[in-house]
Amino acid sequence: MIVDVCERFNPHRIAIRALRKELRRSGVFENPLMKTLCMGSILLLFLACIALPSHTFGAQDENRITALRELIEKYDSSGCRECHQDIYDQWQGSHHARSLMGLNGWVFMSKYLKEGVLATPNPAKATKANFPCAKCHLPQLFEASDAVAAELAEAIVRDDKETISQLNIGCLVCHNSKAVIHSHPEKGVLYGSSDLGEHTEDYPAIKKSPFMKSPLFCGQCHGLGPNLEFETPVQCATLYGSYLHAYIPSGGSQSCQDCHMPERNHACPPDFNNREETSARLKAALPMEVRFLNYTFHPKEGELIPMVVVETRITNKAGHRIPDG
Ligand code: HEC
Ligand code: HEC
Ligand code: HEC
Ligand code: HEC
Ligand code: HEC
Numbered sequence: 600m601i602v603d604v605c606e607r608f609n610p611h612r613i614a615i616r617a618l619r620k621e622l623r624r625s626g627v628f629e630n631p632l633m634k635t636l637c638m639g640s641i642l643l644l645f646l647a648c649i650a651l652p653s654h655t656f657g658a659q660d661e662n663r664i665t666a667l668r669e670l671i672e673k674y675d676s677s678g679c680r681e682c683h684q685d686i687y688d689q690w691q692g693s694h695h696a697r698s699l700m701g702l703n704g705w706v707f708m709s710k711y712l713k714e715g716v717l718a719t720p721n722p723a724k725a726t727k728a729n730f731p732c733a734k735c736h737l738p739q740l741f742e743a744s745d746a747v748a749a750e751l752a753e754a755i756v757r758d759d760k761e762t763i764s765q766l767n768i769g770c771l772v773c774h775n776s777k778a779v780i781h782s783h784p785e786k787g788v789l790y791g792s793s794d795l796g797e798h799t800e801d802y803p804a805i806k807k808s809p810f811m812k813s814p815l816f817c818g819q820c821h822g823l824g825p826n827l828e829f830e831t832p833v834q835c836a837t838l839y840g841s842y843l844h845a846y847i848p849s850g851g852s853q854s855c856q857d858c859h860m861p862e863r864n865h866a867c868p869p870d871f872n873n874r875e876e877t878s879a880r881l882k883a884a885l886p887m888e889v890r891f892l893n894y895t896f897h898p899k900e901g902e903l904i905p906m907v908v909v910e911t912r913i914t915n916k917a918g919h920r921i922p923d924g
Pocket of ligand 4: 694695698699736738772773816817818819821856859868
């Protein structure tokens with residue numbers, strides 16, 4: 600019970616739950632002396648949970664977003680449109696601009712919230728634990744409270760496309776939240792390819808982040824394998840693993856940005872909603888060479904069997920396996 604109370608104070612629930620399980624399994628509770636010692640330690644842990652300021656555990660941040668509308672507004676990209684019209688239009692046509700939607704606007708999380716390990720019987724009670732997918736599809740959700748996750752779950756379950764389409768991997772996710780890895784991104788700073796002393800009122804400074812040119816920048820979301828850090832581990836995109844372990848060792852030298860953002864075009868193709876363009880791109884990416892050898896087999900007098908040998912060779916010109924996922 601004490602541990603249960605502590606869990607509520609401590610976001611490191613998994614660790615405490617694991618400790619309790621381990622203690623039970625080890626059978627120490629059967630020895631009265633050990634039981635007293637263990638309960639004493641757990642009591643100390645409990646007191647520490649209450650006594651230490653909550654930010655020690657990275658819990659409630661005063662600036663934590665508490666409403667879905669607030670999350671949408673904080674990460675809204677439309678303020679950048681005025682001056683970066685071309686980039687905005689390219690981005691808006693990309694999958695990054697509809698990262699909670701699959702093919703033709705399908706709100707794919709509805710399936711996962713209704714059945715399977717991430718399902719919730721009551722969306723109003725959903726928490727961030729129902730959204731490991733947000734790690735890559737909506738990383739800003741982790742700056743918000745569980746109440747926001749519940750609002751999001753409700754919007755998903757009622758198929759509220761208007762709201763869902765406003766939740767995306769926008770300018771600020773890439774140019775702030777995901778733009779640096781060796782420190783936390785600074786508030787009010789945008790990162791790009793050079794230092795700019797003057798920018799806008801809301802974002803007065805642009806800082807240089809060489810990391811944004813690196814394939815790992817994209818690899819943060821384009822995946823290496825299973826995401827085991829969650830209570831319910833998930834696996835989705837793993838393409839960065841293929842880039843790193845197959846393309847680079849076999850002599851590949853281009854980055855994701857070279858191939859997918861030529862001249863920093865933010866459209867990031869392929870766009871699977873555009874079937875014609877996607878199939879033309881895949882044809883160019885996977886050229887197929889076919890060679891024939893026709894001959895006639897003549898096993899005995901008067902018997903002629905037409906034969907053909909077909910040799911096909913498909914070359915993958917992408918920097919990773921296709922398809923991914
Ligand atoms: C009032 C106009 C204005 C607004 C609004 C604006 N920018 Fe800019 N931005 C500029 C100008 C001018 C430059 C410098 C020239 C350039 O690189 O396009 C710039 C440069 C940048 C760069 C650096 C480019 C590089 O060299 O790597 C980034 C990144 C950027 N802006 C992102 C944004 C984002 C994201 C927003 C919205 C939050 C935004 N800007 C809003 C005018 C604006
Ligand atoms: C490690 C990051 C990551 C996690 C975690 C993740 N995804 Fe993905 N997902 C991606 C990326 C990147 C893509 C697009 C690129 C690709 O498929 O290679 C994608 C694509 C998809 C697509 C196809 C979208 C389309 O436009 O057709 C669906 C559906 C999807 N994910 C659902 C989920 C669900 C549901 C979860 C949670 C159970 C999840 N993903 C977890 C990174 C992730
Ligand atoms: C998926 C991540 C991603 C998203 C989303 C994104 N950018 Fe970028 N952006 C990049 C990368 C990567 C570069 C190249 C950085 C470099 O070369 O150092 C870049 C470059 C830029 C540049 C410099 C362009 C130039 O020609 O020098 C500007 C300006 C910019 N982005 C603005 C925006 C705006 C505005 C949005 C939202 C509409 C946006 N970006 C969304 C990743 C992103
Ligand atoms: C914050 C996480 C994140 C980052 C950073 C990111 N992506 Fe994505 N990307 C996604 C997700 C999620 C999708 C799929 C969205 C959907 O359709 O549901 C996606 C879709 C794409 C697609 C469209 C094809 C597809 O399978 O949907 C391409 C191409 C792509 N990303 C390339 C890049 C490149 C190149 C970079 C680095 C410059 C990058 N991404 C950075 C998360 C990210
Ligand atoms: C040598 C060029 C090249 C490099 C490097 C490269 N890609 Fe690709 N990528 C392609 C080609 C070609 C396709 C096939 C579709 C197309 O052309 O649009 C593709 C397809 C994709 C897709 C769609 C996958 C699917 O399931 O159909 C995603 C997502 C993607 N790339 C992301 C990335 C990311 C992230 C990186 C860096 C880790 C990267 N790419 C590196 C050329 C490249």
